[in-house]
Amino acid sequence: MTRSLTRRQLVLALGGLSGMALLAACGQSEPTPTAAPATGSSAASPTAAPVSGSTASPTAPAVVQNPGSKVKVVYWGSFSGNLGEAEQGMVKRFNESQNDVEVEYQYQGNYEETAQKLTQALAAGTTPDIVLLSDVWWFKFYLNDVLLPLNELFATHQIDTSDYVDPLIEEGTRKGVIYWVPFARSTPLFYYNKQVWQEAGLPDRGPATWDEFVEWTAKLVKKESGNTTRYSFAHPGAASYIAWLFQPVVWQWGGRYSDPDFTIRIHEEPAVEAGRFYLSSVRDGWAVSSKDIVADFVNGAAAAMMASTASLRGITNSASFPVGTAFLPEGPNGFGCCTGGAGLAILKNKPKEVQEAAFRYLAFATSPENTMWWSQNTGYMPVRKSAIASQEMQQFYQQNPNFKTAVDQLPKTRQQDAARVWIPNGDQIIGKGLERVTVQQEDPAAVFAEVARTLEREARPVVEQLERREG
Amino acid sequence: MTRRRGWRRALARLGLAALVWLVVVVMALPLYWVATGALKTNREIYTFPPVWIPRDPQWSNFVAAWEAVPFGRFFLNSIVTTLGAVTIELVFALFSAYALVFVKARGKGIVFAVTVAALLVPQTVTLLPNYLTIARLGWIDTYQGLIVPVAAVAFGVFLFRQHFLTLPRDLLDAARLDGCGHLGLLRHVVVPLSRPVIVTFLVIYLVSHWNDFLWPLVATNRLEWRTVPIGVAYLYQVEGVQNWGPILAGTVMALAPMLLVYVVAQRWIVKGIGGGALKG
Numbered sequence: 001m002t003r004s005l006t007r008r009q010l011v012l013a014l015g016g017l018s019g020m021a022l023l024a025a026c027g028q029s030e031p032t033p034t035a036a037p038a039t040g041s042s043a044a045s046p047t048a049a050p051v052s053g054s055t056a057s058p059t060a061p062a063v064v065q066n067p068g069s070k071v072k073v074v075y076w077g078s079f080s081g082n083l084g085e086a087e088q089g090m091v092k093r094f095n096e097s098q099n100d101v102e103v104e105y106q107y108q109g110n111y112e113e114t115a116q117k118l119t120q121a122l123a124a125g126t127t128p129d130i131v132l133l134s135d136v137w138w139f140k141f142y143l144n145d146v147l148l149p150l151n152e153l154f155a156t157h158q159i160d161t162s163d164y165v166d167p168l169i170e171e172g173t174r175k176g177v178i179y180w181v182p183f184a185r186s187t188p189l190f191y192y193n194k195q196v197w198q199e200a201g202l203p204d205r206g207p208a209t210w211d212e213f214v215e216w217t218a219k220l221v222k223k224e225s226g227n228t229t230r231y232s233f234a235h236p237g238a239a240s241y242i243a244w245l246f247q248p249v250v251w252q253w254g255g256r257y258s259d260p261d262f263t264i265r266i267h268e269e270p271a272v273e274a275g276r277f278y279l280s281s282v283r284d285g286w287a288v289s290s291k292d293i294v295a296d297f298v299n300g301a302a303a304a305m306m307a308s309t310a311s312l313r314g315i316t317n318s319a320s321f322p323v324g325t326a327f328l329p330e331g332p333n334g335f336g337c338c339t340g341g342a343g344l345a346i347l348k349n350k351p352k353e354v355q356e357a358a359f360r361y362l363a364f365a366t367s368p369e370n371t372m373w374w375s376q377n378t379g380y381m382p383v384r385k386s387a388i389a390s391q392e393m394q395q396f397y398q399q400n401p402n403f404k405t406a407v408d409q410l411p412k413t414r415q416q417d418a419a420r421v422w423i424p425n426g427d428q429i430i431g432k433g434l435e436r437v438t439v440q441q442e443d444p445a446a447v448f449a450e451v452a453r454t455l456e457r458e459a460r461p462v463v464e465q466l467e468r469r470e471g
Numbered sequence: 472m473t474r475r476r477g478w479r480r481a482l483a484r485l486g487l488a489a490l491v492w493l494v495v496v497v498m499a500l501p502l503y504w505v506a507t508g509a510l511k512t513n514r515e516i517y518t519f520p521p522v523w524i525p526r527d528p529q530w531s532n533f534v535a536a537w538e539a540v541p542f543g544r545f546f547l548n549s550i551v552t553t554l555g556a557v558t559i560e561l562v563f564a565l566f567s568a569y570a571l572v573f574v575k576a577r578g579k580g581i582v583f584a585v586t587v588a589a590l591l592v593p594q595t596v597t598l599l600p601n602y603l604t605i606a607r608l609g610w611i612d613t614y615q616g617l618i619v620p621v622a623a624v625a626f627g628v629f630l631f632r633q634h635f636l637t638l639p640r641d642l643l644d645a646a647r648l649d650g651c652g653h654l655g656l657l658r659h660v661v662v663p664l665s666r667p668v669i670v671t672f673l674v675i676y677l678v679s680h681w682n683d684f685l686w687p688l689v690a691t692n693r694l695e696w697r698t699v700p701i702g703v704a705y706l707y708q709v710e711g712v713q714n715w716g717p718i719l720a721g722t723v724m725a726l727a728p729m730l731l732v733y734v735v736a737q738r739w740i741v742k743g744i745g746g747g748a749l750k751g
Contacts (some may be wrong), residue, residue, distance in 0.1 A: 124606035163502035314712030
């Protein structure tokens, strides 16, 4: 029924006549509960006035609650596509699980757009109650003291915070207080094309070290009449977070972007040496700087890449060859890997009952049971130790060994460098510098020196703010 | 001799035709790619060398896009917002430009200078003040919030003023002698003579409002107040593999009304130019 209706609307819209599309639109907005199962909020709000705009309710979330009625919570999320469907699915599961709280899911663009909208909303006093913030954004809002400390709520709800995976919960903790709870967390993985590996006669595993990988590249790179048709590795651009993926490489070379106290170290020798390795990868012709590494990997233009675990589900579904995942290769200084992704935070200055209700959602979405559901549907890691240890998850890993790689790698990860995650735009400043190395083949020493100067300048106000905030 | 000249002319015409077709192909190729991409499986899209004709057209991509988000509602919002903003802009721009050209008043030059100066202010600068304004008015998630702050008219005023200055004064004087007031002049003389410019203005602003992403994203929070470009963004993945089929299907749906506007408007522009030439 739903399907045939939708198809008819579709044909009308394709006719391209705006009038017809308008009709279709009206049909869509009639309260048909079956019409939008994936989009909780439209079905959930009976007040939605389809045509006249004047009846819109005031924007601020309702403060006064009648006893016995549901507490409404506004949730700002950042996921679209399949991940977005899973995120909305989580909200729907929550709303159906109980009768006291109703979460309204509102998509706000990508991580960057959500953070910008939150900044504006703070200025205008139109903030949501709970928000998804990425690893590079939550700290800015912590500095401005707009996030709610969660220790008390964890205690009243008798949730043992030590069940959260340590490196993940620690990233959102300042001075023993939790502000940002891990939800959609990831690590980079080494992805490889098993078919190419087999053709090249390589063992079915990732390279143990970068040296080994460089040896292998002779067998992985394919050339046809002088043109490379297959590279052994692909580098992303700044917009696809190359600074995140290069961070573990810097650690593997014994360097770092910065110390936790914002002393910048990217221009020092070990980090520059790692930069030279990236430069040589491009100059020697075995790695390519790609606009979309996942696309290049999936269609066979690159035999391997580093990318987030969050891509695993999509890559597995799209690739026409068996996909392998492995730990990141080791460098001269051994192993190194970081975490990434996003977590949930609750806004301060809201009525008690709203905060309480928002916390109930947060606890639900990161509960052992639901973190398993989320992980299996997306590729993100379960954020609870008990979930990883559970029989269900272990069984899932047996059937999907690729999903296990990130979890096994997790205990070996370490906290990200302050320069990337806590300096506003630090990720992009470093990423643009790296692009100059991988695309324009500029000298890493000169580029990183410049990047370091920019980072130092941008770090100054953060350090001052941090002193005021934490004393 | 004449035969050779004719031959040469034919060759030149052929060359011109070839050039035109080349340009057409180059321009149409991305459109073709989007339209056919909307019917491909993800695997076909990711295949190299590219697949030009989808082997098994995936009409389900359109269904998937339509079902992922309430596109019907988004179309309604986009149509109301676009038409609302363009109507306001057109009316204000016509009246302002008319006043600046044909009404005698002091300080017209200053008013015009300020108007033109407004063109220099980029959208990013006005974004936050506009947001604060509509937030205080309680206009978030409303049509007035979507429309009013973007219905700015500076370019329209400039465009129409420059055009009005070129209109034949004799014609206007004649109309005035016949007892035409300002409103009548605008309606019966100025507007008909300005049809090509008005249509050009409409095309530019219909497209720009239809495609606007930033303001609708800022001015709305709830799903039911989103517009079509945000609908397409809903389909786009943050991390991982893009599900291109539904994304391109959504893009085609978003594109269709504007293509229609363009096709219709093109006729009007040609007609307008012809008509104007006769009357002038």
